[in-house]
Amino acid sequence: MPDDQTFIVVRYGDDESALFNPNCASHTLTEWIRKKCKCENDIIIDLVDLEGQVKNLPTRPKDYASEMVTGRETYVLIRVERCNDGKFNYTSLLNNLAEVNPELNVKLSSMSRPTTRTSKNKKQKPQVKQIKTARQESSQGKRPGSSEKPKKSAK
Numbered sequence: 001m002p003d004d005q006t007f008i009v010v011r012y013g014d015d016e017s018a019l020f021n022p023n024c025a026s027h028t029l030t031e032w033i034r035k036k037c038k039c040e041n042d043i044i045i046d047l048v049d050l051e052g053q054v055k056n057l058p059t060r061p062k063d064y065a066s067e068m069v070t071g072r073e074t075y076v077l078i079r080v081e082r083c084n085d086g087k088f089n090y091t092s093l094l095n096n097l098a099e100v101n102p103e104l105n106v107k108l109s110s111m112s113r114p115t116t117r118t119s120k121n122k123k124q125k126p127q128v129k130q131i132k133t134a135r136q137e138s139s140q141g142k143r144p145g146s147s148e149k150p151k152k153s154a155k
Helices: 002-006 026-036 102-139 147-155
Strands: 006-014 018-020 044-049 074-082 088-093
Touching: 018 026, 026 044, 044 088, 088 102
Parallel strands: 006 074
Antiparallel strands: 006 018, 044 074, 074 088
């Protein structure tokens, strides 16, 4: 009976689910999930439990997946996208997550949404300062560059 406890349920697509054995390297589990759930090869996939904890399987590809997931638990397949600021955006690959588990849907959205707002604010402020600095420099007299100095001293 201990073998029954090692399987996990992954929900994806149009309310589909599949069983997987996590008693393998997390890279192997991820590739089996990708194949069974028909995910594209160029996206990063991961699992999130029903409490909203992302399992971060891709970050530990050689470790046993059973160290990161719990047997007999249900997980939702997610797509992970790295933003320009180094943070992550999570998208459920279970199409009806908002209906099936609205709390988890809100958690995934909140984990992704602040990243977008923060990056926009951080990008806008420095651009304004840089534009002002460039204008100020152009209005002030510039010091001659090293290439210009020999010309002046030669005269």
